[in-house]
Amino acid sequence: MNVNQAYQLMSYIVGKNIQQGYLSPEDFFQVINSAQSQYLDYLLGEYQQYQAGRPIAVVEVGEKEKIRNSIAPLIYNITLVPNPTTGIASYPSDYEAVDSMWNVYGFYNIRFVNQPRLASFHNSSIDLVAENPIYLLKHEGFQFYPTNIGLARMSYVRNPPSIVWGYVLDSNGVPVYDPTTSQQPVWAVTDMLNIISRALRMVGVNLSAGEVSQYSNEIRNVGQ
């Protein structure tokens, strides 16, 4: 589904549900990009759904191939070059979450450790940190141990690129779709429908249109 189809579908639903509904390109830009970020959060595992002592959401990105398939357009690989003294490597500019971290020499796992367990991992006499590297998340970036790890290979989830419905104004001042200035969504059609349902909820709230919100909620809760 391209951005124009998404915009037309949303305009159609808004127009059907509220009289004289109009969704400007700027409104569309706001809601569709917020919605795709929400959807990404949903795929990564919303922590609001966690239960005490069981930090697992209903949908988790590692769960099934279908969900991996949804998020696949946002999975990128990069080779990190940590500073040999501090062991810190900056986050990629489009970084959202780590998918996996490996040694560059084959697929040997570099394990995530949170700060309160660093001492246990770092001083393990069974899994020596020199042979079983670990990393922490810090504000400066990834902190690797041992600090002289050299290189690390990371598979990560990037922020979704903005969806832009580009347009030019015709002689009547009406916006007309312009593919050259548009930015297409990276998602598959089924995922775009999920994103649109989230965007519609925001539109419904903005327009105080209960039917739009209700329609959106029905899709989210029951399915398409």
Added chain:
Amino acid sequence: MALNRRQYIEQIRRLIYGGFPSEDAEITVNLVNQVLNQAIGYAAQKAYGDNLKIDGIASVNNGFFTTFKSLTVTKDENFLWRVTLPEVPPGIGASEGVSTLTFKSDDGKISYPVALMTMNQASFSKGMRDIPNKLIGYQQGGYVYVLSTIQLSQYSANCTMISGGLSTDLDSVLNVPPDYLTFVTEYLKNYFVASRMMPVDLNGGDGQDFVRSN
């Protein structure tokens, strides 16, 4: 095809994790490898007891034994020589852990096996006359001590002992008879499933040594 350590450890990890372990798996290969030695000791002990019950003779099946070659011999005291074992053998019977110890010269000549004693026998042996053409010794932890007036440090030692194989080499063959591998698996399963059932302190670093959830 003989099962090697790496394959068996993968088998255990897949059992514990219900499939291929994720990259966050904390039951690591090294950890399983370490506990595996304890599990093999447990299975060997079981075999010893089983043989006693069935045959009336306490013995451990040959399948549990491994021969380690070219072990270093060093001088410990005057006329006392120390052989360093690759691991501490299981404490089965009076001195069943190490079955055979021989010395080998550079030109390939191998001595008669050392007569291995219990610690009590080692005490009695002091002051006794030498046995012709026979070395005597005793195992203590990860060492075998041999009493001899011959300078044994010029030789290397070959030792046959109860061991699952070379634990430092994951590609080495796992020396456990298949019928007793079940007991090794049982031991490891109980050990690791118990560790997985333990409550986890999810709020590390809060200064409280207790579990607030789970």
